[in-house]
Amino acid sequence: MSRLLEVNDLKVSFRTYGGEIQAVRGVSFYIDEGETLAIVGESGCGKSVTAQAVMGMVPVPHGKVKNGQILFGDRDITKLSKKKLQQIRGSEIGMIFQDPMTSLNPTMKIGTQIREGILKHQKLSKNEAKEKALELLRLVGISDVEKRYSQYPHEFSGGMRQRVVIAIALACDPKLIIADEPTTALDVTIQAQILDLLKDIQKKRNSSIILITHDLGVVAEVADRVAVMYAGVVVESGTVDEIFENPKHPYTLGLLKSVPNLDSPDKERLIPIDGSPPDLFAPPTGCPFAARCPFAMEVCVMHMPDKETFSDHHYAKCWLNDNRAIKVEEMITAGSEQLV
Amino acid sequence: MSENVLEIHDVKKHFNVGNKQVVKSVDGISFSIKKGETLGIVGESGSGKSTIGRTIVGLYEATAGKVVFEGKEISQLDRKEKREFNRKMQMIFQDPHASLNPRMRVGEIIAEGIDAYGLAKGKAKQERVFQLLERVGLHPDHATRFPHEFSGGQRQRIGIARALAVQPSFIVADEPISALDVSIQAQVVNLLEDLQKEEDLTYLFIAHDLAMVKHISDRIGVMYLGKMMELAESQTLFQEPLHPYTNALLSAIPVSAPKLRGTRERIVLGGDPPSPINPPSGCPFRTRCPSTMERCAVVMPEWKEVKKDHWVACHLY
Ligand SMILES: Nc1ncnc2c1ncn2[C@@H]1O[C@H](COP(=O)(O)OP(=O)(O)OP(=O)(O)O)[C@@H](O)[C@H]1O
Ligand SMILES: Nc1ncnc2c1ncn2[C@@H]1O[C@H](COP(=O)(O)OP(=O)(O)O)[C@@H](O)[C@H]1O
Ligand code: SF4
Ligand code: SF4
Ligand SMILES: [Mg+2]
Ligand SMILES: [Mg+2]
Numbered sequence: 314m315s316r317l318l319e320v321n322d323l324k325v326s327f328r329t330y331g332g333e334i335q336a337v338r339g340v341s342f343y344i345d346e347g348e349t350l351a352i353v354g355e356s357g358c359g360k361s362v363t364a365q366a367v368m369g370m371v372p373v374p375h376g377k378v379k380n381g382q383i384l385f386g387d388r389d390i391t392k393l394s395k396k397k398l399q400q401i402r403g404s405e406i407g408m409i410f411q412d413p414m415t416s417l418n419p420t421m422k423i424g425t426q427i428r429e430g431i432l433k434h435q436k437l438s439k440n441e442a443k444e445k446a447l448e449l450l451r452l453v454g455i456s457d458v459e460k461r462y463s464q465y466p467h468e469f470s471g472g473m474r475q476r477v478v479i480a481i482a483l484a485c486d487p488k489l490i491i492a493d494e495p496t497t498a499l500d501v502t503i504q505a506q507i508l509d510l511l512k513d514i515q516k517k518r519n520s521s522i523i524l525i526t527h528d529l530g531v532v533a534e535v536a537d538r539v540a541v542m543y544a545g546v547v548v549e550s551g552t553v554d555e556i557f558e559n560p561k562h563p564y565t566l567g568l569l570k571s572v573p574n575l576d577s578p579d580k581e582r583l584i585p586i587d588g589s590p591p592d593l594f595a596p597p598t599g600c601p602f603a604a605r606c607p608f609a610m611e612v613c614v615m616h617m618p619d620k621e622t623f624s625d626h627h628y629a630k631c632w633l634n635d636n637r638a639i640k641v642e643e644m645i646t647a648g649s650e651q652l653v
Numbered sequence: 654m655s656e657n658v659l660e661i662h663d664v665k666k667h668f669n670v671g672n673k674q675v676v677k678s679v680d681g682i683s684f685s686i687k688k689g690e691t692l693g694i695v696g697e698s699g700s701g702k703s704t705i706g707r708t709i710v711g712l713y714e715a716t717a718g719k720v721v722f723e724g725k726e727i728s729q730l731d732r733k734e735k736r737e738f739n740r741k742m743q744m745i746f747q748d749p750h751a752s753l754n755p756r757m758r759v760g761e762i763i764a765e766g767i768d769a770y771g772l773a774k775g776k777a778k779q780e781r782v783f784q785l786l787e788r789v790g791l792h793p794d795h796a797t798r799f800p801h802e803f804s805g806g807q808r809q810r811i812g813i814a815r816a817l818a819v820q821p822s823f824i825v826a827d828e829p830i831s832a833l834d835v836s837i838q839a840q841v842v843n844l845l846e847d848l849q850k851e852e853d854l855t856y857l858f859i860a861h862d863l864a865m866v867k868h869i870s871d872r873i874g875v876m877y878l879g880k881m882m883e884l885a886e887s888q889t890l891f892q893e894p895l896h897p898y899t900n901a902l903l904s905a906i907p908v909s910a911p912k913l914r915g916t917r918e919r920i921v922l923g924g925d926p927p928s929p930i931n932p933p934s935g936c937p938f939r940t941r942c943p944s945t946m947e948r949c950a951v952v953m954p955e956w957k958e959v960k961k962d963h964w965v966a967c968h969l970y
């Protein structure tokens with residue numbers, strides 16, 4: 314598989330009345346062609362801001378990419394002109410947001426919105442664009458497309474609107490689809506339809522998907538790889554199996570333990586993560602999870618842990634995995650043996 | 654066999670929405686809840702879950718039918734009894750931001766009910782507020798702060814402390830964890846479970862996260878377009894669902910681990926839920942039901958106990 318996108322040491326901050334918010338504090342990840350990468354983490358951890366940066370849409374003037382590269386093919390998105398970015402968005406990168414109404418114009422007919430999207434990026438006649446729009450509506454599972462074409466967003470249900478947004482995102486065969494909580498506002502039966510639809514389209518077109526979500530079930534269902542974010546940092550990343558079967562970061566483990574397991578017959582007590590995430594005005598210098606971590610050591614509070622690698626794809630940032638920590642353990646064992 | 658603390662009989666709640674149009678948000682629902690039990694209610698957005706909850710606590714007056722609490726019909730209560738009902742029956746809301754008065758200090762919010770029912774005064778009241786804060790995992794110092802100084806999970810704890818302050822016996826929790834992060838949801842669910850044991854509470858727990866509803870509920874009711882489709886013990890409902898809608902709903906839940914991918918056979922529902930202003934004739938689910946028959950368009954199926962403690966409304970049974 315070839316590399317489609319690579320993000321290196323991305324830092325994004327916002328200026329606010331209260332001071333500077335360091336929303337993204339050195340995020341790195343990559344995505345290959347045809348792959349689905351899930352970014353998970355609790356609200357405020359920087360998922361959406363990361364996505365905004367990848368699309369070159371960090372809100373100005375308050376937001377700023379302070380550091381890092383976002384390599385899309387041979388171009389660095391952080392260095393492109395506004396015009397170039399606009400060209401890429403909608404043609405090479407498609408976007409789907411949580412609330413479909415934010416991406417749809419309530420005063421414009423559904424069909425017109427899709428057709429305009431197509432015409433902006435492709436040299437087609439009006440009629441050809443309409444044909445293409447109808448085909449897209451069919452592709453996302455909308456029936457009676459001729460009639461639906463000339464209806465307004467309010468005449469569609471939430472699930473149908475989200476499908477229209479997907480149709481618009483797909484209008485120009487993007488290589489990369491960024492979906493920020495695309496099913497969070499939807500009922501579970503509709504969520505299943507939308508996820509199936511995304512998987513289906515991916516198979517047909519070999520597109521890559523960055524799926525932002527806080528729902529571990531959605532991750533288990535569709536992701537190839539996962540990046541777990543906490544307080545503006547990717548604390549663990551790996552294949553979906555590595556993350557679910559062999560989590561190496563206490564936060565990942567905590568997330569997995571705090572949701573009930575439908576597939577287990579016994580009712581087990583949930584194991585919550587105590588406390589709440591740190592304030593990004595003054596992020597901790599050490600491990601961002603230290604205040605909530607049951608395994609926190611002195612070093613955790615003082616120093617940000619290094620990246621420890623477990624396989625080609627799997628790494629975590631936690632002192633527990635540092636080989637010096639193992640040495641400490643060995644010392645203790647050795648010490649206790651001497652005592653015996 | 655413990656007694657039913659709550660029974661509702663054929664309860665309807667209709668709203669006039671202008672133009673002579675009526676939304677039948679809740680349209681003929683019956684069930685009962687035993688003391689100390691948790692009944693979970695699931696169903697898609699707009700199916701009437703909040704409306705039934707609000708009707709039970711008396712925020713809405715039922716359009717028809719009876720709500721019977723501790724053996725007495727609530728529309729027949731005299732003033733004193735009504736006051737006592739309002740104390741015993743408390744509600745916790747989904748949005749911990751909107752449900753707390755932003756201009757009141759946390760201590761005042763919690764003490765409001767204590768004052769209203771004259772449950773404690775002066776130092777004893779102060780003590781009670783501190784005790785409640787600690788009980789829900791907050792700190793007595795928090796009493797002097799304002800709601801906006803707290804996180805979503807903490808605000809939900811304040812809402813729970815406020816409900817507990819008047820020593821209720823029954824709590825309607827309407828999506829109490831939906832607005833919270835995964836790691837915080839478990840904190841609140843564990844708290845609700847502990848309180849139930851310690852204070853002998855009965856819960857009506859409304860949610861759309863099916864895994865969480867299964868985790869917390871003894872029995873679960875499934876609603877669709879203002880009607881109850883099925884009601885059974887949690888395990889039974891998940892293992893032997895009878896109603897075609899329940900089947901579809903359960904099949905749509907994402908798997909809990911990637912190795913289970915593809916093990917759940919998905920029943921894809923065609924179309925979208927119909928408008929509650931103009932519901933289909935007969936069975937409300939018939940426009941999307943894979944097993945629909947001629948009869949389904951004509952008559953609404955009866956609410957039947959087809960096995961012991963397993964109720965369903967469907968012509969297949
Ligand atoms: N005060 C009201 N006036 C008019 N219609 C109402 C009112 N309250 C609820 N409805 C309608 O009644 C139906 C059921 O609403 P309800 O809020 O009970 O749904 P719900 O199952 O709680 O949904 P959700 O999962 O979105 O919270 C909806 O069609 C809603 O629009
Ligand atoms: N436009 C903005 N102005 C100021 N702060 C922002 C803005 N957008 C996001 N933030 C802050 O950046 C952090 C990360 O936000 P976000 O990426 O939206 O989180 P999430 O992981 O929930 O998507 C949060 O602290 C948020 O409040
Ligand atoms: S580095 Fe320390 S505090 Fe951070 S997750 Fe690992 S053990 Fe916990
Ligand atoms: S009554 Fe008919 S339409 Fe309704 S759920 Fe049963 S089979 Fe389906
Ligand atoms: Mg977000
Ligand atoms: Mg509701």
